Amino acid sequence: MIFHELKRLGILGINNRVGRYILRHNKRANYPLVDNKVLTAKRALAWGIPTPENYLVVENYGSLKHLQRKLEGYSSFVIKPANGSQGNGIIVIKEVLKEEVAGETRILCRRSNDKLMELDEVKHHISGILSGLYSLSGQSDAAIIQAKIDMHPIFNDYSFGGIPDIRVIVFEGYPVMSMVRLPTKSSDGKANLHQGAIGAGLCLATGATNNAVIRNQVITSHPDTGHLISGLRLPHWKEILELAARCYDMVELGYLGADIVLTPDHGPILLELNARPGLAIQIANLSGLVPRLEKIRTEAPKGLLATERAAYSMRNF
Secondary structure (H helix, E strand, O other): HHEEEEEEOOOOOHHHHHHHHHHEEEHHHHHHHHOHHHHHHHHHHHOOOOOOOOOEEOHHHHHHHHHHHOOOOOOOEEEEEEEOOOOOOOOEEEEEEEEEEEEEEEEEEEEEEOEEEEEEHHHHHHHHHHOOOEEEEOOOOOEEEOOEEEEOOHHOOOOOOOOOOOEEEEEEEEEHHHHHHHEOOOOOOOOHHHHHEEEEEEEOOOOEEEEEEEEEOOEEEEOOOOOEEOEEOOOOHHHHHHHHHHHHHHEOOOOOEEEEEEEEEOEEEEEEEEEEOOOOHHHHHHOHHHHHHHHHHOOOOOOOOOOHHHHHHHHHO
């Protein structure tokens, strides 16, 4: 009974997502362009797609000996695994403190939750990344030291301790569903639904919130700020969808998730891509993916530019 009701509502399940859409539309050879954030950044640079600047990439334990010298020039940064997923292993350093102790410079890193980390703790965390602790496959990994992105002021009342991001599901180059992920205290300031962030569905025509959930529970206001989630309408919406549509051309994966950050000075920029985007976006929108995916598969015109595909989605969804 439940299965038939989910099917009637057009809810996409895991098996159908993998068998009908991911395996049929995603070339295996192109997965590294999405799974490895270093390769994604290089590809985006070649395509003129804006991404956060990578300050440095730590690929081996020997590089940790010179970490202090390399970090001294930055006032803030983000540490993330090159092959991580679900936000695991990401640490946001919002301030780098320097003090002189016995004639030597000592570095302390203040995290987004205001906890201080000694340099040795930072090295230990990066060592865990290098060992593959957070990687998709469990294999050895690289650590990316990346520029910290400032939050757009429109999110001041909608976020706690971190930067929201916008997830767009793209099928055959067409945006089909979107949500904004809003950090909370329970998510430790991370825009990650698995860790307790809010998922707020977005109308593709307008970029306005239509519903909000935390861990599959419908909510109306942010648990930490008390602000109503409804009424949020994202600026640069057309550019956001066009950016997501261009990611299909960039990596040639028919089914993907584009994670985009809205910055105060540079508009939307690409944070990362996902070849196996989760399904909770349907709960956030109170809508199933299947009817939209099938409309693109059977009705959408082929050979359009990214701008035209984004416009089609805004008209039809």
